[in-house]
Amino acid sequence: MIEAYTNKLLMIDLSIESFEIISLPDILKQAYLGGKGFGAKLLVDKVFPGTDPLGPDNLLMFMTGPLTGTMAPAMRGCVVTKSPLTGIFLDSYFGGSFSPEIKYAGYDGIIIKGVAKKPCYIWIDDHRVEIRDAKDIWGTDALESNRLIKQEIGDESIKIAGIGQAGENQVRYALICCEYNRQAGRGGAGAVMGSKNLKAIAIRGTNSVKVNDPEGFARACEKAVKELADSPDVEAMRQAGTASAVDFANEAGLLPHKNYQNGTFAKSSNLAEKGQSKHLWLGSSACMGCPIRCSKIGAVRTGKYKGIVTDIVEYESAGLMGSNLDISDVRAVAHLVKLCDCYGMDSMSTGSVIGFAMEACEKGLIPPPEGIDLAFGNVPAAEYLIHAIAARREGLGKLLSHGVRLAAEKIGGNASDIAIHTKGLESPAWGPRGVSGMGLAYMTTDRGGCHQRGFPVGYELAGEWDNKPLDPLSPKGKAAMVASLQNHSAGTDTLVKCDFGSFGISTETYAQLFSAATGRQITSATLLETGERIWNLVRMYNLSEGMDATKDTLPRRFVEEPLPDGPAKGHRISKDDMDYMKLEYYKIRGWNEDGVPLEKTLERLGVHHD
Numbered sequence: 041m042i043e044a045y046t047n048k049l050l051m052i053d054l055s056i057e058s059f060e061i062i063s064l065p066d067i068l069k070q071a072y073l074g075g076k077g078f079g080a081k082l083l084v085d086k087v088f089p090g091t092d093p094l095g096p097d098n099l100l101m102f103m104t105g106p107l108t109g110t111m112a113p114a115m116r117g118c119v120v121t122k123s124p125l126t127g128i129f130l131d132s133y134f135g136g137s138f139s140p141e142i143k144y145a146g147y148d149g150i151i152i153k154g155v156a157k158k159p160c161y162i163w164i165d166d167h168r169v170e171i172r173d174a175k176d177i178w179g180t181d182a183l184e185s186n187r188l189i190k191q192e193i194g195d196e197s198i199k200i201a202g203i204g205q206a207g208e209n210q211v212r213y214a215l216i217c218c219e220y221n222r223q224a225g226r227g228g229a230g231a232v233m234g235s236k237n238l239k240a241i242a243i244r245g246t247n248s249v250k251v252n253d254p255e256g257f258a259r260a261c262e263k264a265v266k267e268l269a270d271s272p273d274v275e276a277m278r279q280a281g282t283a284s285a286v287d288f289a290n291e292a293g294l295l296p297h298k299n300y301q302n303g304t305f306a307k308s309s310n311l312a313e314k315g316q317s318k319h320l321w322l323g324s325s326a327c328m329g330c331p332i333r334c335s336k337i338g339a340v341r342t343g344k345y346k347g348i349v350t351d352i353v354e355y356e357s358a359g360l361m362g363s364n365l366d367i368s369d370v371r372a373v374a375h376l377v378k379l380c381d382c383y384g385m386d387s388m389s390t391g392s393v394i395g396f397a398m399e400a401c402e403k404g405l406i407p408p409p410e411g412i413d414l415a416f417g418n419v420p421a422a423e424y425l426i427h428a429i430a431a432r433r434e435g436l437g438k439l440l441s442h443g444v445r446l447a448a449e450k451i452g453g454n455a456s457d458i459a460i461h462t463k464g465l466e467s468p469a470w471g472p473r474g475v476s477g478m479g480l481a482y483m484t485t486d487r488g489g490c491h492q493r494g495f496p497v498g499y500e501l502a503g504e505w506d507n508k509p510l511d512p513l514s515p516k517g518k519a520a521m522v523a524s525l526q527n528h529s530a531g532t533d534t535l536v537k538c539d540f541g542s543f544g545i546s547t548e549t550y551a552q553l554f555s556a557a558t559g560r561q562i563t564s565a566t567l568l569e570t571g572e573r574i575w576n577l578v579r580m581y582n583l584s585e586g587m588d589a590t591k592d593t594l595p596r597r598f599v600e601e602p603l604p605d606g607p608a609k610g611h612r613i614s615k616d617d618m619d620y621m622k623l624e625y626y627k628i629r630g631w632n633e634d635g636v637p638l639e640k641t642l643e644r645l646g647v648h649h650d
């Protein structure tokens with residue numbers, strides 16, 4: 041039967057320089073549908089509690105979904121591993137055309153284990169797999185290595201996922217760069233790749249992905265494209281990408297300023313769509329086959345950083361590398377983000393870490409590096425730290441390369457009070473003090489504080505969820521909303537879709553796309569139940585790594601310091617509010633008061649975990 045899966049996984053062991061092609065187990069397809077679930081189940085089964093994320097036994101998995109490489113709009117790829125930043129489950133998504141190429145080469149996923157004896161890269165040409173010497177490429181940045189590998193193989197059209205110097209040096213928030221401008225950004229998958237002495241994976245595939253019911257699939261694709269075209273949120277993304285969120289967040293008092301001390305930034309418009317279109321943008325671009333085209337390409341056209349070719353400064357980078365550092369010149373922010381891209385380092389975590397260091401210096405918790413004025417607003421100081429972190433040789437750069445949680449622990453004193461993270465993952469650029477449901481989402485997210493596993497902000501500010509009124513500041517009514525959004529996120533993420541696609545594409549349409557592609561008829565309820573299954577499976581994994589209920593919490597700043605500005609001025613998410621939301625959430629999830637899934641919940645969902 042044609043079913044859109046290739047039914048094969050490529051497993052490569054770098055320690056013994058061997059590979060094997062194994063069948064995709066039916067249980068994975070039945071229970072988990074696609075990439076997120078496949079990765080989660082394999083992590084649970086094969087990466088045991090206590091495994092060193094940067095050791096040979098961690099797995100680095102590049103996963104696709106059944107819709108990857110088809111005409112279904114707005115699909116991406118996903119990396120699953122154990123995070124060196126958080127010590128728990130990590131899934132990180134990337135656009136571009138690397139993941140379709142995995143399918144075209146004949147695999148549903150590539151799983152890497154072991155450690156190569158010397159720097160290498162993997163060359164996959166359909167079913168031919170080579171582990172090649174990377175000594176001439178090691179030490180180059182994430183963009184240059186891409187160019188060099190294409191030159192060595194002699195084919196400009198091959199697809200590459202690789203790391204820069206930050207991944208080689210195992211900075212705990214190093215990313216994996218897919219093509220030139222798409223990244224699996226969060227949680228340090230690039231450091232895992234570096235720990236395996238693996239510079240890149242280059243791939244060429246010559247097969248196509250066949251679907252079970254071509255006519256039904258075409259109809260479902262047409263419906264999805266129409267839903268995208270009809271969505272005002274998608275139109276906003278098409279016009280201005282995520283930069284459209286800067287002014288919105290500022291007006292709502294959610295934009296981080298000076299390490300989240302404030303929720304507004306007087307010069308936010310410079311970082312928003314008008315500032316970016318004036319100084320940077322030249323045109324739009326897209327991941328393979330995506331009609332949304334959220335990306336802007338451009339170049340810095342004036343000033344000190346003139347000439348830098350750049351992608352859009354995404355909302356998260358504008359927030360964390362711009363307003364959070366009190367930097368308002370979007371050209372300077374583009375420069376700092378481009379440095380991170382070249383080194384292969386998550387610009388969100390990097391911005392947060394630099395903001396932490398600037399405040400720590402201001403408060404006398406750390407001395408400034410010699411000759412550097414480590415003050416908010418100082419662009420050269422931020423640039424200095426980016427170089428120092430990526431090189432990770434000594435001093436402050438090395439300290440900050442561990443992320444804010446570990447850096448604060450090593451500094452001691454009150455440093456942890458200003459470290460803005462949940463479970464070790466630096467918080468996104470949406471301060472939650474004016475939207476307590478966002479706070480609950482951070483507290484309970486499967487990979488640490490993240491806005492992409494349920495984003496209730498729009499519902500909270502609109503004051504309505506499920507046809508009932510909702511007070512953004514109150515802890516009431518938040519648990520059911522957050523659990524529901526998380527199930528939706530996990531259930532559709534396992535198809536390896538882009539978050540922006542679900543701004544328009546309905547859950548029913550995702551189910552129709554899946555059904556027509558695979559021949560297995562499912563409904564939107566199947567997707568939501570699969571999401572719930574994955575959520576519980578990952579919860580069990582994270583618990584086995586010591587992430588118990590005490591870690592379902594927020595940074596002290598959000599709990600004890602009232603927001604000093606914006607519409608929610610004076611508000612914080614108190615400990616009582618956190619406890620209220622948490623207990624309600626556990627109950628709705630079918631977990632006990634310690635946040636452990638009850639046996640009957642695991643039984644209902646068919647989650648088996650030792």
Ligand code: SF4
Binds near residue numbers: 135
């Ligand atoms: S919406 Fe943007 S990031 Fe998502 S698939 Fe389309 S072009 Fe890529």
